[in-house]
Amino acid sequence: xxxxxxxxxxxxxxxxxxxxxxxxxxxxxxxxxxxxxxxxxxxxxxxxxxxxxxxxxxxxxxxxxxxxxxxxxxxxxxxxxxxxxxxxxxxxxxxxxxxxxxxxxxxxxxxxxxxxxxxxxxxxxxxxxxxxxxxxxxxxxxxxxxxxxxxxxxxxxxxxxxxxxxxxxxxxxxxxxxxxxxxxxxxxxxxxxxxxxxxxxxxxxxxxxxxxxxxxxxxxxxxxxxxxxxxxxxxxxxxxxxxxxxxxxxxxxxxxxxxxxxxxxxxxxxxxxxxxxxxxxxxxxxxxxxxxxxxxxxxxxxxxxxxxxxxxxxxxxxxxxxxxxxxxxxxxxxxxxxxxxxxxxxxxxxxxxxxxxxxxxxxxxxxxxxxxxxxxxxxxxxxxxxxxxxxxxxxxxxxxxxxxxxxxxxxxxxxxxxxxxxxxxx
Amino acid sequence: xxxxxxxxxxxxxxxxxxxxxxxxxxxxxxxxxxxxxxxxxxxxxxxxxxxxxxxxxxxxxxxxxxxxxxxxxxxxxxxxxxxxxxxxxxxxxxxxxxxxxxxxxxxxxxxxxxxxxxxxxxxxxxxxxxxxxxxxxxxxxxxxxxxxxxxxxxxxxxxxxxxxxxxxxxxxxxxxxxxxxxxxxxxxxxxxxxxxxxxxxxxxxxxxxxxxxx
Ligand SMILES: Cc1cc2nc3c(=O)[nH]c(=O)nc-3n(C[C@H](O)[C@H](O)[C@H](O)COP(=O)(O)OP(=O)(O)OC[C@H]3O[C@@H](n4cnc5c(N)ncnc54)[C@H](O)[C@@H]3O)c2cc1C
Numbered sequence: 001x002x003x004x005x006x007x008x009x010x011x012x013x014x015x016x017x018x019x020x021x022x023x024x025x026x027x028x029x030x031x032x033x034x035x036x037x038x039x040x041x042x043x044x045x046x047x048x049x050x051x052x053x054x055x056x057x058x059x060x061x062x063x064x065x066x067x068x069x070x071x072x073x074x075x076x077x078x079x080x081x082x083x084x085x086x087x088x089x090x091x092x093x094x095x096x097x098x099x100x101x102x103x104x105x106x107x108x109x110x111x112x113x114x115x116x117x118x119x120x121x122x123x124x125x126x127x128x129x130x131x132x133x134x135x136x137x138x139x140x141x142x143x144x145x146x147x148x149x150x151x152x153x154x155x156x157x158x159x160x161x162x163x164x165x166x167x168x169x170x171x172x173x174x175x176x177x178x179x180x181x182x183x184x185x186x187x188x189x190x191x192x193x194x195x196x197x198x199x200x201x202x203x204x205x206x207x208x209x210x211x212x213x214x215x216x217x218x219x220x221x222x223x224x225x226x227x228x229x230x231x232x233x234x235x236x237x238x239x240x241x242x243x244x245x246x247x248x249x250x251x252x253x254x255x256x257x258x259x260x261x262x263x264x265x266x267x268x269x270x271x272x273x274x275x276x277x278x279x280x281x282x283x284x285x286x287x288x289x290x291x292x293x294x295x296x297x298x299x300x301x302x303x304x305x306x307x308x309x310x311x312x313x314x315x316x317x318x319x320x321x322x323x324x325x326x327x328x329x330x331x332x333x334x335x336x337x338x339x340x341x342x343x344x345x346x347x348x349x350x351x352x353x354x355x356x357x358x359x360x361x362x363x364x365x366x367x368x369x370x371x372x373x374x375x376x377x378x379x380x381x382x383x384x385x386x387x388x389x390x391x392x393x394x395x396x397x398x399x400x401x402x403x404x405x406x407x408x409x410x411x412x413x414x415x416x417x418x419x420x421x422x423x424x425x426x
Numbered sequence: 427x428x429x430x431x432x433x434x435x436x437x438x439x440x441x442x443x444x445x446x447x448x449x450x451x452x453x454x455x456x457x458x459x460x461x462x463x464x465x466x467x468x469x470x471x472x473x474x475x476x477x478x479x480x481x482x483x484x485x486x487x488x489x490x491x492x493x494x495x496x497x498x499x500x501x502x503x504x505x506x507x508x509x510x511x512x513x514x515x516x517x518x519x520x521x522x523x524x525x526x527x528x529x530x531x532x533x534x535x536x537x538x539x540x541x542x543x544x545x546x547x548x549x550x551x552x553x554x555x556x557x558x559x560x561x562x563x564x565x566x567x568x569x570x571x572x573x574x575x576x577x578x579x580x581x582x583x584x585x586x587x588x589x590x591x592x593x594x595x596x597x598x599x600x601x602x603x604x605x606x607x608x609x610x611x612x613x614x615x616x617x618x619x620x621x622x623x624x625x626x627x628x629x630x631x632x633x634x635x636x637x638x639x640x
Contacts, residue, residue: 262614329470
């Protein structure tokens with residue numbers, strides 16, 4: 001039996017695609033092994049969103065090659081699009097597979113072992129031809145609904161590596177959800193690059209979410225990352241549906257309207273705040289998490305302080321903060337007044353501190369409350385999983401089962417463990 | 427991405443010009459932009475479409491930027507040259523149900539008038555007021571193509587327009603009635619300030635109503 005190891009960097013969409021690819025290999029008698037063991041095939045599903053992600057992707061390529069020089073090494077994902085030539089010139093890499101060929105990885109590897117050397121350009125191009133993820137790495141079942149983005153934010157390289165926005169067929173998505181739920185998935189996660197812009201025939205994002213929520217089955221629905229511009233009141237109304245989890249990752253990027261304009265984001269602080277307030281009026285403990293870019297060109301001290309203040313005001317449950325890094329070919333690359341690295345690092349430390357406080361404050365409110373935890377891992381009598389608000393919860397009990405919901409009363413928060421909640425089974 | 431042959435270049439001022447290209451089967455919604463570059467080159471920039479949806483050619487209005495790479499090179503292109511066009515992109519667009527029965531205020535600076543030109547020439551029947559902010563009168567690009575009763579030229583560098591000052595100063599002195607649909611296009615500072623002023627005057631602005639160039 002051949003062994004295959006995956007390393008996934010970056011976004012949830014990459015994670016989903018890896019899960020789906022891994023399942024296809026497993027269903028065809030390949031053995032999935034850890035990336036840090038020796039394998040016959042290594043697949044690096046790379047990311048290129050920041051300098052750091054490029055750096056990490058390169059690091060894992062070298063690592064895989066060191067582990068087994070004779071392995072088949074495939075690099076796919078956004079770096080494969082963005083640095084194709086560089087990667088193709090590296091002898092240790094057998095195949096560089098761009099995003100639109102990624103779903104054909106299995107046929108590429110199979111052909112390789114049959115001695116038919118296929119060039120990735122001969123493979124089928126289909127952004128949605130991924131198999132089900134039932135044997136993947138996660139309890140949550142991710143469903144890809146769209147790919148690509150047409151927003152062209154000035155800092156972002158995604159439109160040039162993921163391409164224009166394309167939406168998957170409405171029926172194919174519903175079939176996909178039905179099939180993962182029939183196979184036992186308890187949590188369905190909607191994923192894509194800019195999912196709020198979903199549009200297929202006359203169906204928009206909110207129509208799709210409504211249709212998924214109305215499907216039968218004991219599952220809950222989670223929306224992955226969402227742009228703050230892509231939805232209206234109908235979607236906000238759906239957030240009260242019993243199957244919907246009270247969590248949204250709403251990408252803010254900056255707390256300053258001036259910076260948002262230069263980023264060419266499609267909302268302002270007022271509309272962002274309105275959205276959060278509207279939702280929290282109905283559900284005060286709703287978990288908003290976000291992304292913030294630190295040190296976008298010409299970010300003044302005041303603009304930076306605005307970002308910090310927004311974190312406090314919005315009481316985000318988690319902030320994914322990253323320092324701005326120039327991406328070649330984007331508009332922001334050509335902007336004046338790039339912020340020095342030292343200033344970015346200093347701001348980053350300050351902002352991370354505030355984000356940490358906000359997270360702990362937000363999570364502490366759950367002490368004394370009940371969370372419906374979907375157990376993902378069990379170690380002896382200790383179970384770990386996520387509550388409906390997407391906060392990690394740990395509790396002890398006997399005869400525990402993975403992929404099962406448990407009602408847990410929250411007793412404490414462990415600050416040293418990144419705000420993990422400790423609870424007791426009810 | 428498609429190759430489009432240049433038909434002609436029209437110089438409007440020593441630094442601003444209109445490139446007319448063949449349209450082929452390119453389609454767009456008025457207000458959208460394209461990315462443009464020389465055939466095969468990796469250097470590409472965004473340009474709003476200046477022409478109307480129904481025109482059988484594609485036009486962009488470009489101002490040469492000091493130390494700019496592409497705006498300088500494009501100025502030198504000749505009829506017959508081939509440019510790569512990608513798009514159309516963007517969400518800066520009119521709502522079908524508003525075009526016929528609403529009052530519009532278009533606020534632009536410099537070449538930010540480009541998508542507004544496209545709006546107005548695609549829907550000449552629209553009830554609009556156009557505010558164009560520039561420094562000197564020679565930058566009033568093809569002002570004769572707008573209804574003079576609807577066009578207000580704001581010149582900040584000299585007193586030669588209909589109003590001497592910036593568009594934001596005009597807006598402060600001449601409040602806009604709250605039932606007006608406003609669209610803003612141009613540089614970030616103007617949009618930031620005008621946005622504030624309009625909000626205080628009771629105007630609701632959604633994400634589709636602003637287009638930032640730089
Ligand atoms: C959606 C969108 C639509 C646009 N539509 C138009 C249009 O219709 N007509 C048009 O002329 N331009 C338009 N632009 C601006 C255009 O894309 C280029 O930025 C501009 O032509 C300069 O490109 P360049 O290669 O010459 O300069 P670069 O080499 O990219 O930049 C040189 C320097 O000039 C600064 N700069 C960039 N743009 C401007 C500017 N417009 N004015 C002053 N300084 C600037 C940069 O910050 C940089 O420091 C649009 C931009 C966007 C985002």
